[in-house]
Amino acid sequence: MTKRMFLVCVIMGLTAGWISAQAQPAKVIAIRGAKIIPVVGDDIEGGTIIIKDGKIEAVGKDVAIPSGAEVVEAKGLCAYPGMIDGYSFLGLQEISGVSATVDNRETGRINPQVRAIEALRYDSMHIPIARSNGITAALVAPTGGLISGQSTLIKLDGWTNREMVIKSQAAMQIEFPGIRGGRGGFGGMGRGGAVTADATRLIAELKELFKNARYYQKRKEFAAKNPAAAQPEFQETLEFILPVVRGELTVMISVHSDQDIKAAIQFVKDESLKAVFFGVEQGWKVADDLKKSNIPVIISSLYDMPPVWDDGYDSLFRNPGVLNKAGVKIAFSSVSASVAKDLPYHAAKAAAFGLDKKEALKAVTIYPAEIFGVDKIMGSLEKGKTANIVLSDGDILETRTNIKKVYIDGQETDMSNRYLELLEKFKKRG
Amino acid sequence: MNKTITNLLTSAIVLALIAPPAFSAEGSILIKNGTILTVTKGVMVKGDILVINGVIKQIGENIPAPEGIKVIDASGKYVIPGLIDSHTHIALAGTNEGSEAITPEADVGEVVNADDVSILTALSGGVTMVHTMHGSSNPIGGPNVVLKMKWGKPSEELIVHEALRTLKFALGENVKQSSRTITVGGPPPRYPQTRMGTNAIIRREMLKARVYMEEWDRYNKLKASKTPPKNLLPPRKDLRMEVLSDLLRGKIVARCHDYQATEALEFMGLAKEFGFKVQALEHTWEAYKIADELAAAKVGISVFADSWAYKMEAAEGIAYDAGYCAKKGVLVSINSDSGERIRRLFNEAGKSMKYGGLTENEALSLITINPAIQLGVEKIVGSLEVGKQGDIAIFNEHPMSAYTRCEMTIIEGDIYFDRAEYLKDREEADKKAQAPKKGGRP
Incomplete structure (x- = not known):
């Protein structure tokens, strides 16, 4: 090698190194002086959070700030983990009354094959609105029918649907047949026995489906081992129920009345399913059964009337508190796209009616993370977790609180949204 | 005589002293x-x-x-x-008379249902008064009514007679029946099916009402004259035109359901054209686009905090609407339009502090004094x-x-x-339900 060639190589090497360093800077952010509410553990007054490579490198009172770190002065602000919406239609519904913009409800009754992630509109106008209110992740669920499809767990940031994925297939959504058939108003609940008889038949149908899926699985396994044996004929429904009966995919069962909740607990036990319940408006009546079953609960929107008047005007509001006291793991949900931003206010409403305030906060952060099996990476401000951080000027569950900055994966997100764009546009009129 | 008066006075004083509290x-x-x-x-x-x-x-x-x-x-x-909800449809036995486009004779004040449990839900959220309205199925719906949430009292005792008489108008998607499915053999589409038609039909009715009003004025004038003409006949009585001529005479004010800036401006134009008063516009998700026009015309708005994007005309409804317009000098109220949302009307008003930067008191005004002014009851509540x-x-x-x-x-x-009483009752009921049943069949 000549001296000249060596020099060229050195320069090339240096340049390459410089280029790669430019492409992937080890960006370090230090959020300094905030009141840190880690959710897990005690609050820290005037603490510091170090973000490195999208993760929380350190959290504490006396944390040294590495040289070269971008320092965010957060004195007077509070730092919270990003909130997680336990059940939403974000990205599947733009204008709920215009079917061209609605993708959360497939036709037919049994649709295990449909996946929310595959229809997710990453640039939905509702996502930045929710995000700029401190919500950094959400379950997006299909609805309707008996088996609605597969929900997805997303972070509220990304340039494509796939970039937003936390868990592409989070759960199989099942609308448990009951006194009240499916979601959408409490109209049917508690009225007449005809629906109940129908429910029994529908539960039997579900069981039959699961039985067939298990048999389908066996036949597939048998065929795989025996070259002489034919594979079972492809059956779409059974094919997509397989992960559920194998215990690989959680089922989220939408269930509402006390009797149905009991029946659903039995169903989960009989079928040995990994289950989460959703809705559970009359859970307070069977809180002990729920506790014993160990099935966690995504509380439905509190913006609804009591299922039956006898439950009391405040039954939906106090339900989360009763369940929490009984030891049931709960998380809140918006059940919405256009007002998914209201997630914290559902939690606050439950707090006004008996739920401990700290528990209310957990039920929009660490509890949903645990329920969705992502608590190792999110749901609290702890070393090693993804840096999903919200800086606010007050209690994150309070209506008047302003959210100042939202970090997802350590990246500061764009706080602009449809509201602000339109406001700014028309402010120009003067 | 004098003695009698003195005696009477004395007994009156004594009576006053020993009388029970006044x-x-x-x-x-x-x-x-x-x-x-x-x-x-x-x-x-x-x-x-x-x-x-x-x-x-x-x-x-x-x-x-x-x-x-x-x-x-x-x-x-x-x-x-007590909170005031400027736009609801609770406590009614009927909301929409959608069979025809123009139904100003269909008065919801005649179908007040004092047994609606929404009255209780309203009370549980601190709401004491509501403006309960005709629905939005018609360009000209019918008169609305203001009620106090006196649960347990007969319908007549709920009605607030001091309030302004208001007439419901509606524009946009509901009246042009955008969500209606035309079925084979079903009724043909109702006129109007466009926003042009909606304005046109309201103008037609106003022109008609103006003639009706002038004819009655002519008749009354002649009748009152010293020498009324022989065979003077009154004009034909028309219940629709009665209401509309009261509107033109300023005895009734308009409350109009609308969403978009254009339709709101055009309705205000109609009001100017015919000289009737628009007390407030309902929903008006695009009010922030025309805040100056609203403030100048002294037209209030009664809006949601953030319930939006449920139909095309609500696609540009921003949560800043209420706060922004209030700061521009528009008289703003936050309404529930729902027997459920009514019990958290205060939560909805509170959102205007975050979106719009109102103070606590300004936010509270949106559900107290502002709706009171819109209903003309600010002197009493x-x-x-x-x-x-x-x-x-x-x-x-x-x-x-x-x-x-x-x-x-x-x-x-x-x-x-x-609430304390309510909780006590519930506790007792729970105890009763849990108590072991005594005895059994003898």
Whole structure:
């Protein structure tokens, strides 16, 4: 090698190194002086959070700030983990009354094959609105029918649907047949026995489906081992129920009345399913059964009337508190796209009616993370977790609180949204 | 003679001295030691409110309790005016007369349903008064009615006669039946099917009403003249035109359901063209686009906090609408339009602090004094002032906090909702339900 060639190589090497360093800077952010509410553990007054490579490198009172770190002065602000919406239609519904913009409800009754992630509109106008209110992740669920499809767990940031994925297939959504058939108003609940008889038949149908899926699985396994044996004929429904009966995919069962909740607990036990319940408006009546079953609960929107008047005007509001006291793991949900931003206010409403305030906060952060099996990476401000951080000027569950900055994966997100764009546009009129 | 007068006077004085207190137990109450948010006269940190015979008699510190009066301890709590919902459809036995486009004769005041449990849900959220309206299926719907949430009283006693008479108009997608599915063999589409047609049909009715009104004026003038013509016949009575001519005469004001800026401006144009008064526009999700026009025309708005994007015309509804318009000088109220949302109307109003930067008091005004002005009842309700009716709500925390809860709702000095009482009843009922059944069949 000549001296000249060596020099060229050195320069090339240096340049390459410089280029790669430019492409992937080890960006370090230090959020300094905030009141840190880690959710897990005690609050820290005037603490510091170090973000490195999208993760929380350190959290504490006396944390040294590495040289070269971008320092965010957060004195007077509070730092919270990003909130997680336990059940939403974000990205599947733009204008709920215009079917061209609605993708959360497939036709037919049994649709295990449909996946929310595959229809997710990453640039939905509702996502930045929710995000700029401190919500950094959400379950997006299909609805309707008996088996609605597969929900997805997303972070509220990304340039494509796939970039937003936390868990592409989070759960199989099942609308448990009951006194009240499916979601959408409490109209049917508690009225007449005809629906109940129908429910029994529908539960039997579900069981039959699961039985067939298990048999389908066996036949597939048998065929795989025996070259002489034919594979079972492809059956779409059974094919997509397989992960559920194998215990690989959680089922989220939408269930509402006390009797149905009991029946659903039995169903989960009989079928040995990994289950989460959703809705559970009359859970307070069977809180002990729920506790014993160990099935966690995504509380439905509190913006609804009591299922039956006898439950009391405040039954939906106090339900989360009763369940929490009984030891049931709960998380809140918006059940919405256009007002998914209201997630914290559902939690606050439950707090006004008996739920401990700290528990209310957990039920929009660490509890949903645990329920969705992502608590190792999110749901609290702890070393090693993804840096999903919200800086606010007050209690994150309070209506008047302003959210100042939202970090997802350590990246500061764009706080602009449809509201602000339109406001700014028309402010120009003067 | 003189003696008789003296005797009478003496007995009157004696009677006055030994007479029972000059108030009835019903309608009288003393609320003590609360943080009073008067809305119009500032905040009193530890104050009392005395209501006598349904009317606020005194607001101050350490008001001595008249003997025999009901006393409520509001220590640590917030005492505020009863909330007013400027746009609902509760407590009615019918909302829409959608068979025809023009139905000003269909008066919801005639179908008040005092048994609607929405009255209770309203009370549980501190709401004491509502403007309950004809639906939005027709360009010209019908007269609305203002009610007090006096649960348990007959319908007639709910109606607030002091309120302005209001007539419901509606524009946009609902009246042009955008969501309607045309079925084979079904009825043909109803005119109008466009926003052009909607304006045109309202103009047609106004022109008709103007002729009707002029004909009656001519008749009445001739009839009242010294020499009325022979065989003077009155014009034909028309119930639709009666209502519309009252509108043109200023005896009724318009309340108009609309969403988009264009239709709102055009409706205001019609009002100018025919000289009727638009008291407020409903929903008006695009009010922020025309805030200056609204303020200049002194047209108020009654809007949602953030319920939007449920139809095309609500796609540009921003949560800043209420706050932004209020700051521009528009008279704004937040409404529920729902038998459920009504019980968290205070939560909805609170959102205008975050989106729009209103103060606590400005936010509270959106559901108290502002709707009172829109309904023309600001002299009797909407704030806590001496001489106004004793419509009061008590909250455990500041009503604009997300953590707050309504504890008590009082109308004209009478308690209509009492959470403590409610909890006691529930506890007793639970005990009864859990108690082992005694005996059994003999």
